[in-house]
Amino acid sequence: MSQPHCLPGSTGWSDNGQPATLGVMGGGQLGRMFVHAAQSMGYFTVVLDPDTSSPAGLVSHQHIQRDYLDTQGLAKLVQHCAAVTTEFENVPAAALATLAATRPTAPNAEAVAIAQDRIQEKAHLARSGVPVAPYAVIENAADLATVADSLLPGILKTARLGYDGKGQLRVSNRAELASAWDALKHVPCVLEQMLPLADECSVIVARGWDGACVHFAPQRNLHRQGILAVTQAYEGNLPPALVDKAVTATKKIADELNYVGVLCVEFFVLAEGSPESAALGGLVVNEMAPRPHNSGHYTLDACDQSQFDLQVRTLAGLPLVQPRHHSAAVMLNLLGDLWVNGCIPPWDTVLALPGVHLHLYGKLQAKPGRKMGHLTVTAATAAEANAVALEAARLLGIEAF
Ligand code: ATP
Ligand code: MG
DSSP states (O other), X not given: OOOOOOOOOTTSBOTTSSBOEEEEEOOSHHHHHHHHHHHHTTOEEEEEOSOTTOTTTTTSSEEEOSOTTOHHHHHHHHHHOSEEEESOTTSOHHHHHXXXXXXXXXXXXXXXXXXXXXXXXXXXXXXXXXXXXXXXXXXXXXXXXXXXXXXOSEEEEESBSXXXXXXXXXXXXXXXXXXXXXXXXXXXXXXXEOOOEEEEEEEEEEEOTTSOEEEOOOEEEEEETXXXXXXXXXXXXXXXXXXXXXXXXXXXXXXXXXXXEEEEEEEEEEOTTOHHHHHHTSEEEEEEESSOOGGGTXXXXXXXXXXHHHHHHHHHTOOOOOOOBOSEEEEEEEEGGGGGGGOOOOHHHHTTSTTEEEEEOOOSOOOTTOEEEEEEXXXXXXXXXXXXXXXXXXXXXXXXX
């Protein structure tokens, strides 16, 4: 499907009298922030998500409460939308392929299918010539028996449907590997060598239908229990030599996929002086997300274009301009753990701090580990942003970083 012509109208209506409407598959917080960005440019929005109270469904003009593969739901989406995107990488690629038959759909089903499957993803990354953690594919008992000793200790990860550290088990020897594969019910997996990490970072790019590509500078990410906890985004957050390398690798991956939309690539920065770092060149790709990413939420408050603005622009075929990062930023994820025993976090004291931007996703139920919102601190300097974010973390009972 070729580039859409989907200009926003000042009233939200296009020249032919039809609403200029953009659709999104998935109703989570990423969809909600896409909807906000689209609506602020005058678009109408439609969300397809089976959940009756999905964060994006609650704020969209329309919410089609159907399953992702439901024929009638997809037909209705097509009927209303000029173009469709996705916010959830586990949307079945077949649904995107159906949409793409009649509407510009970005990212495309092939790119999403690759990102949905660690086995395909690693093969694609190897084709793009970017280093990944040494790994083996485990699909049967013979694969398990022939795993190289050098991959242990390692992490066994299910090929599909993992997120926030779910579907992963750390193993230090062959006996643990065998029982981990039993625990994961013998689904296809990859075993990755456990690497000595100095840091983690990610790069977000937006690539248009014509191949033009803009990017945000790499952000530094801290994970806890496999879930993103803190993102630091300011100049000097990472060794300068890695910054260009990470951006170049991300653009290469996007080009190889002929990607349209917002793409995030997560990297491991390896401990300097380690044999792994010497062998792999200091930086390896962990994985990619075919959508805006949690580590890019700071762009809402610290950049002149957010990752969601760029998602709207790519989808609608509007010009892409290199975003300007104007404030040092630190983002803290707000997990359901903060709402323990029905308590409401002390927003009044947190919001009294300078440069605090609170984003809550409208989720009706708090659960441990569930992403309920995030908070971004912006400041003139990195030192100030970190100091205020540390104070906000202390007030909220989030571990210092
Ligand atoms: P997300 O939802 O954040 O993408 P995920 O479930 O896909 O998470 P991964 O990104 O594969 O999980 O891993 C989660 C975290 O576990 C990583 O961010 C990193 O901290 C750690 N980790 C994963 N693989 C390795 C590895 N090979 N060596 C060292 N640490 C690792
Ligand atoms: Mg990850």
